[in-house]
Amino acid sequence: MDANQFLDIFLEETNEHLENLNNCLLQLEKSPEDRELLDEVFRVSHTLKGMAGTMGFVRMAELTHQMENLLDEIRNNKVEVDTSLIDLLFECLDGLQEFANQIAETGTEGSRDTGALVSRLRNRLNPENSTANKADISSGRLELELNDHETLVIGNAKQQGFNCFIIGVTLNKNCMLKSARAFLVFSTLEKKGDIIKSVPGVEDIEDEKFDRTIKLVLITQKGMDEIRNSLLSISEIEKVDIQEAVQAEDIDNFHIENRQADSPAGAAVSKERGIKNVTGKTVRVDIDRLDNLMNLVSELIIIKTRLEESKENDSKANTGEALEYLERIITNLHDAVMKVRMVSIERVFNRFPRMVRDLSKDLGKNTQLYMYGEETEVDRTVIDEIGDPLIHLIRNSIDHGIEQVDERKGKGKPPEGKIVLRAFHDGNTVVIEVSDDGRGIDLAKIADKAVKSGLYTQQQVEDLTEDELMELIFSPGFSTAGKVSDLSGRGVGLDVVKTKIESLGGLVEVESVPGQGSKFIIRLPLTLAIIQALLVVVGEETYAIPLNSIKEIITMEPSMVKNVQSREVVLLRGEILPLIRLDKELGIESIDDPDKEMTIVVVKKGEKLAGMAVDKLLGQQEIVIKSLGKYLAGIRFIAGATILGDGKVSLILDTNPFL
Amino acid sequence: MANFQFVIFKIDDREFALDINKVNTIEKIPSITRVPGAPYFVMGVINLRGEVIPVVDTRKRMDLNPRPFDDESRIIIINLEDCVVGITADSATEVVSVGEELIDRDFAITGAKDDDFIEGVARLDQRIIVILDINKLLKTA
Numbered sequence: 001m002d003a004n005q006f007l008d009i010f011l012e013e014t015n016e017h018l019e020n021l022n023n024c025l026l027q028l029e030k031s032p033e034d035r036e037l038l039d040e041v042f043r044v045s046h047t048l049k050g051m052a053g054t055m056g057f058v059r060m061a062e063l064t065h066q067m068e069n070l071l072d073e074i075r076n077n078k079v080e081v082d083t084s085l086i087d088l089l090f091e092c093l094d095g096l097q098e099f100a101n102q103i104a105e106t107g108t109e110g111s112r113d114t115g116a117l118v119s120r121l122r123n124r125l126n127p128e129n130s131t132a133n134k135a136d137i138s139s140g141r142l143e144l145e146l147n148d149h150e151t152l153v154i155g156n157a158k159q160q161g162f163n164c165f166i167i168g169v170t171l172n173k174n175c176m177l178k179s180a181r182a183f184l185v186f187s188t189l190e191k192k193g194d195i196i197k198s199v200p201g202v203e204d205i206e207d208e209k210f211d212r213t214i215k216l217v218l219i220t221q222k223g224m225d226e227i228r229n230s231l232l233s234i235s236e237i238e239k240v241d242i243q244e245a246v247q248a249e250d251i252d253n254f255h256i257e258n259r260q261a262d263s264p265a266g267a268a269v270s271k272e273r274g275i276k277n278v279t280g281k282t283v284r285v286d287i288d289r290l291d292n293l294m295n296l297v298s299e300l301i302i303i304k305t306r307l308e309e310s311k312e313n314d315s316k317a318n319t320g321e322a323l324e325y326l327e328r329i330i331t332n333l334h335d336a337v338m339k340v341r342m343v344s345i346e347r348v349f350n351r352f353p354r355m356v357r358d359l360s361k362d363l364g365k366n367t368q369l370y371m372y373g374e375e376t377e378v379d380r381t382v383i384d385e386i387g388d389p390l391i392h393l394i395r396n397s398i399d400h401g402i403e404q405v406d407e408r409k410g411k412g413k414p415p416e417g418k419i420v421l422r423a424f425h426d427g428n429t430v431v432i433e434v435s436d437d438g439r440g441i442d443l444a445k446i447a448d449k450a451v452k453s454g455l456y457t458q459q460q461v462e463d464l465t466e467d468e469l470m471e472l473i474f475s476p477g478f479s480t481a482g483k484v485s486d487l488s489g490r491g492v493g494l495d496v497v498k499t500k501i502e503s504l505g506g507l508v509e510v511e512s513v514p515g516q517g518s519k520f521i522i523r524l525p526l527t528l529a530i531i532q533a534l535l536v537v538v539g540e541e542t543y544a545i546p547l548n549s550i551k552e553i554i555t556m557e558p559s560m561v562k563n564v565q566s567r568e569v570v571l572l573r574g575e576i577l578p579l580i581r582l583d584k585e586l587g588i589e590s591i592d593d594p595d596k597e598m599t600i601v602v603v604k605k606g607e608k609l610a611g612m613a614v615d616k617l618l619g620q621q622e623i624v625i626k627s628l629g630k631y632l633a634g635i636r637f638i639a640g641a642t643i644l645g646d647g648k649v650s651l652i653l654d655t656n657p658f659l
Numbered sequence: 660m661a662n663f664q665f666v667i668f669k670i671d672d673r674e675f676a677l678d679i680n681k682v683n684t685i686e687k688i689p690s691i692t693r694v695p696g697a698p699y700f701v702m703g704v705i706n707l708r709g710e711v712i713p714v715v716d717t718r719k720r721m722d723l724n725p726r727p728f729d730d731e732s733r734i735i736i737i738n739l740e741d742c743v744v745g746i747t748a749d750s751a752t753e754v755v756s757v758g759e760e761l762i763d764r765d766f767a768i769t770g771a772k773d774d775d776f777i778e779g780v781a782r783l784d785q786r787i788i789v790i791l792d793i794n795k796l797l798k799t800a
Contacts, residue, residue: 541693586695626711628694628704630742631797635696641704641711649692649706 007107010055012284014100017044017051018093019350025089026353032081041089042071048096057109058151060099065152066121067092069159073125088124090354091117122159150197150217157219162193165224167216167231168241175236179208184234185216192227193220212238283380285340293340296333303329338379341529345423345432346374348387352394356419359398366405366416367398373423378430382524385504386432389497393434393520394419396494401438401518411515413437429506430526435519441512443469470510474498502605505531505548529625533642533652535618536601539588544623544642544652545612551604553617555597570600570611577602577611580658585637605659612658625652661759665781667788668735668748670717671726675748676755676781676790683736683743685751688728705745707736714745715797721776737793744797755788757781762790 021044028037049064067089073079095114102110154164169185171178182205189195197217200210220227224242231240303326310318349371360367402417409415422433446469447461455475474494501508505525512518525531525548533544554572561568561579568579579600583589600611623642628635639654665676666685686707691714693703700720704711714734718725731750736743764779778792
């Protein structure tokens with residue numbers, strides 16, 4: 001099965017089609033009369049069927065085939081579009097998605113049973129036949145390999161109410177004219193129905209190139225017993241096995257046997273692949289951007305030649321000009337490469353309409369999701385990480401924020417709850433907002449909860465400002481949901497969101513007006529690969545501190561350092577900061593004179609501050625973050641490394657453990 | 660008879676061998692950045708053509724006396740399953756091909772400090788070369 005090399009493409013396209021299907025179905029639910037949408041859904045299923053078939057993913061092909069049949073009936077106005085139908089189609093979509101995931105993980109479509117789904121599709125199509133299909137299957141299985149076409153023929157025949165039998169006819173040992181007997185078998189059966197396959201083939205039988213057994217697939221309107229009796233009436237027949245052919249699962253089994261027999265090598269490959277995730281991370285890139293990159297690289301080559309020439313001519317003016325040009329190209333190149341890594345946030349947003357739909361249905365609420373700024377571009381690394389926090393927030397909004405329909409009506413709000421998801425660029429950051437027009441956050445409830453859970457005393461709570469109270473919802477183990485639902489209220493939600501966003505170098509805030517709704521605002525850096533950092537020297541070593549964790553830089557006489565409970569602290573505008581001596585923490589011998597004025601970098605984590613004593617500041621610089629690799633994973637204080645202009649490696653300090 | 664190819668490197672006057680399939684490149688000693696909090700035998704990280712790669716001090720790992728780097732000193736870059744690591748050597752000069760019959764895999768010098776890292780011993784003319792089990796040598800825990 002050489003198809004493996006196309007697996008990546010297959011998966012990528014499948015996911016694209018599934019996404020498209022998802023969108024179309026959501027729209028179709030709103031406007032069931034829209035022919036164009038229906039056509040699009042039909043087209044997508046058809047394409048998926050073709051692709052799955054080509055790749056040999058038979059179950060997937062079968063499922064899409066049945067979807068297609070059903071959709072075709074809808075197009076012909078034989079079946080009505082209603083909610084249960086859309087639900088069914090969504091279930092199919094989920095099934096297909098699971099296939100795709102399975103394939104991505106293991107390279108095979110796995111043994112997930114879609115039989116139930118397939119037969120539900122069939123029932124929907126042909127309600128009156130639904131029970132007839134479930135005829136008994138005799139236990140002894142006749143092994144017969146069927147190709148796709150034959151499977152389809154059988155499937156169709158069954159839908160039209162025909163019986164399909166796999167028949168094994170064994171001739172007597174002493175039978176002299178085997179082909180003559182076989183001919184009789186054929187002609188008898190042809191009177192009863194259509195033979196769509198025989199093993200061995202007709203030519204081989206005519207040439208007597210077979211042992212004693214013939215296997216046949218017959219489509220007929222007659223019953224099993226009638227066929228058996230008519231066959232047994234032929235002389236020199238030793239045995240007749242008849243078996244009801246092919247429930248959906250059986251088709252699949254036959255296929256799988258078929259394929260594995262065809263390609264033992266292929267099967268081995270997929271097994272081997274089964275261990276590891278077969279697909280890497282990919283980014284689809286606009287061809288224009290690649291062209292731009294190409295151009296810039298050719299510019300680089302030109303400038304190199306120019307520099308070589310100016311070296312020979314020893315002309316300083318030329319070299320200076322060339323260097324300046326080179327710098328410009330490098331800046332452009334940097335921009336271009338960054339753009340290649342950018343992906344529109346639509347990729348994350350796309351799954352939310354479906355989620356909101358399902359959740360509101362489950363919770364009996366009426367919610368509509370509005371999305372803006374889907375085209376906002378974010379670095380690929382951010383895209384991968386931002387999905388889960390957003391899911392949390394949206395669930396939170398539906399579950400806690402949006403009221404039940406009656407309650408909304410009572411408050412004079414429109415019955416339909418509104419959730420708005422908005423993304424936009426703001427300077428060097430991306431802002432994502434999740435807002436709802438629900439009941440908002442009840443500060444009294446938070447205060448109450450804070451006291452009850454023992455986090456604060458009544459007195460402390462009364463001293464907190466509104467903002468501080470609001471912040472409490474991000475504390476671990478905090479939930480104001482009256483009862484624990486399936487979705488939220490377990491108190492593991494918002495603190496996880498906050499931790500995640502902060503680990504990405506971002507911030508999350510919340511605004512709320514009681515009775516009118518709440519708004520969560522996430523701010524993220526555009527990329528996680530390049531950051532602004534302050535380079536500092538400690539002893540003889542250079543470290544980089546990410547600028548977004550620095551509040552300010554102060555200088556101080558060593559005599560200002562005080563001891564509180566055997567810890568060194570400094571006073572900054574009346575606030576007490578713990579003092580961290582980096583040289584000690586990092587095991588470096590500071591070469592600085594201890595009586596000299598100290599340079600202190602004030603670092604922050606949320607509201608917490610700390611002062612870090614360093615020997616010297618080198619200045620601010622853009623740095624490219626490199627991982628230290630698996631071998632040195634999990635080292636405290638070190639977030640990664642970067643390579644400085646002189647080619648040396650400098651470590652990036654993780655200031656969080658100090659705070 | 661199967662032949663194995665080994666990269667030979669020296670520490671003091673002892674010769675060690677590494678399976679050539681695991682060796683990526685052999686580099687001169689660049690500037691090494693110390694990593695605070697790393698295992699004691701990790702010297703630090705280097706910049707290898709844009710990649711940051713940890714370097715293990717082979718002498719420290721084997722509990723041998725330190726010796727300053729000189730012109731002969733090298734870092735041997737090794738591909739492990741899921742990461743790339745460098746190890747230091749006094750010199751690395753040779754690639755040899757050794758027949759299976761010359762390799763003794765049950766060999767063990769009891770009490771030797773580097774006993775743990777030995778995968779086997781190869782006899783080559785008058786030389787005795789220790790074949791290193793690189794995974795054990797680089798194991799951090």
